Amino acid sequence: MSPDLMMSRPLFVTFEGIDACGKSTQIKLLADFLHRRQIKTTQLRDPGSTRVSEAVRNILLDRKYADMSPWAELLLYEAARAQLVQESVLPALKNGFVVLCDRFYDSTTAYQGFARQLDPVVVEKANAIGSCGLIPDLTIFIDIDVQESEQRKQLLGHTLDRMEAEGKQFLQRVRDGYQALWAKEPNRIFRVNGSESIETVQEQIQTLLIQKWKDMFSSEQ
Numbered sequence: 001m002s003p004d005l006m007m008s009r010p011l012f013v014t015f016e017g018i019d020a021c022g023k024s025t026q027i028k029l030l031a032d033f034l035h036r037r038q039i040k041t042t043q044l045r046d047p048g049s050t051r052v053s054e055a056v057r058n059i060l061l062d063r064k065y066a067d068m069s070p071w072a073e074l075l076l077y078e079a080a081r082a083q084l085v086q087e088s089v090l091p092a093l094k095n096g097f098v099v100l101c102d103r104f105y106d107s108t109t110a111y112q113g114f115a116r117q118l119d120p121v122v123v124e125k126a127n128a129i130g131s132c133g134l135i136p137d138l139t140i141f142i143d144i145d146v147q148e149s150e151q152r153k154q155l156l157g158h159t160l161d162r163m164e165a166e167g168k169q170f171l172q173r174v175r176d177g178y179q180a181l182w183a184k185e186p187n188r189i190f191r192v193n194g195s196e197s198i199e200t201v202q203e204q205i206q207t208l209l210i211q212k213w214k215d216m217f218s219s220e221q
Contacts, residue, residue: 012093013099014138014139016178017142022142030202040097043101044100046080050087073116074126077108078126081130082132105127108127109123111174111177113177115173139188141178143179146171
């Protein structure tokens, strides 16, 4: 691949998966790959990446709010997402950036829709509001099984947040949700086996990005 690869228009790429699947690592590696090719790239997380969204994130993940209603949880995620889209995602896309986002509305469908078992029609409507109608160009679903997720979290050794502490059955429903979304939208959602090596996963992501948008990449000679 030519070192002076350039991109012709912005892209919104989201990363999804259950706890400890490796999203953060893969986002950083992909951002480095794009930066080396002088492609304007920004990294964000949902919820988070803005002052308001980070404040909401702290509430959502704080275990002292274990009594939070699933409906309140849903609306807080959507509020944080709306702020992120308006303040960070849309301006970055308008300025020609590739936006790499750690989670987006598919997380809400998987966690609040499938795992919390909220009304899927209501969740879909809430997602449309929270995302301000924005749909990712590509979603990378890094898939690992629940046992591997639990093993990785133990190795990390950090205190589990409110969502991470929900347990194996909850996490299995989340994974089932992601797999259902992948089956429903295979043209947008690309599944990667997260049990493969970090290098193998990243190579698949890079190859996909280039193959999917060949017309958007040009080599300056």
